Amino acid sequence: MEFEICLEPSGTCFKADESQNIVEAAKAHNVAIKHGCSSGSCGDCKGTILSGESEQGPFMPLLLSPTERAAGMAILCKLYPRSNMHLQAEVIPKNIWNAEIVGLRKLAWNVLELRLRPAKPYPYRTGQYARVAVPGHEDQWRSYSMATPPQDHGELVFHVRELPGGLFSQWLFYQAQCGNSITLGPSLGEFALHPDNDRPILCIAAGTGLAPIEAIIQESIDLGQNRPIHLFYGAKKQRDLYHLETLQQWTQQYVHLTVTPTISDAEDANWSGARRLLPSVAAKGHWQNHEVYLCGGPGMIEAAIDLLLSHDVPHEHIHFDAFAPNG
Structure with missing residues (x-):
């Protein structure tokens, strides 16, 4: 059965089958509804149910606060219509930027630094991500976080991990x-x-989740803040870690910054540092008075949130960006 979905304030309407979530249906009708991961992990597709019946599927904990739930907010990539609906949801302007590749540099055996120079200014806030069209497959888009705060010279910096079968990463590498x-x-x-x-x-930060975390740390430093920062950075093997020299330089230059790299592979005998990301976090102290920033896969994020809540960190002090790779 199909239902009519109308979005406010744009007035955009489209049809959705009961088996389609709102984001799927919008994309099928070329409606550029705001969304990110499409897996209930990031919260970028938050909207408010103004009228109509629906079924909310599971999503990442803490994406909606109790206040937001009480106000009728929902995660649209996991929301299935059960009647005609009116929703308050953002429709993204169909702006595009053409950008030239000006730098490709290996950071690790399977991670590239990609530098782009947009043809016109590209506005963004530190911590945000860009949607990138896959060359040769312009109907396919991938999401990558900017790895630096906005730069005076206008360049964009990304950390891209190679994925087997990944359309964009295979082209890039x-x-x-x-x-x-x-x-x-x-x-x-x-x-x-x-x-x-x-x-x-x-x-x-886990893996290339380091990118927006580095940008946030840089912005804090650029603002002249000297509050203590402790970064835990995890990967599977030692060879998967990157930017360790850069991070070490930062700790020498900024005495309020501490960096703890970790690996999860117990068989990596050459590694003498910390092992296992979240147990290392738990062992270092209690965090209830901290502002917390998390970036990595959904499994790590969920486990980290559970750990932090057990350390009495208020949920409003926990900020996260969960990503799942597109194959």
């Missing part, structure tokens, strides 16, 4: 060259530094 053009959509995401307090900062 084996075909892309400086001078190639890439199409970007508008910046998205609510993951950002909260500079309106002086609480110490705890950062937890």
Whole structure:
């Protein structure tokens, strides 16, 4: 059975089958509804149910606060219509930016630093991500977080991990060259530094989740803040870690920054540092007075949130960006 879905304030309407979530249905009708992961992990598709019946599927804990739930807010990529509906939801302007590849640099055996120079200014906030069209498959888009705060020279920096079968990462690793053009959509995401307090900062990053975490740390430093920052950075093997020299330089330059790299592979005999990301976080102290920033896969994020709540960290002090790779 099909239902009519109308979005406010744009007035955009489209049809949705009862088996389709709102984001799926919008995309099927070329409606650029705001969304990110499409898996209930990021919260970028938050909307408010104004009228109609629906069924809310499971999503990442803490995406909706009790106040938001009481106000009728929902995660639209997991919301299934059961009648005609009116929703308050953001429709993204169909702006695009053409950008030139100006840098490709190996950071680890399977991670590339990608530098782009947009043809016109690309506005974004520290911690946000860009939607990138896959060259040769312009109907396919991938999401990557900017790894630095906005730069005076306008360049965008990304950390891209190679994925077996990944359309974009395979193109980037084996075909892309400086001078190639890439199409970007508008910046998205609510993951950002909260500079309106002086609480110490705890950062937890897994894999290329380091990218927006580095940007947030840089912004805090650029703002002249000297509140303590402790970054826990995890990967599976030692060879998967990257930017360790950069992070070490930061700790020498900024005495309020501590970095603890960890690996999860118990058989990596050459590693003498900390092992297992979240147990290392738990062992280092209690975090109830900290502002917390998390970035990594949904499993790590959920486990980290459970750990932090057990350490009496208020949920409003926990900010996260969960990502699941597109194959």
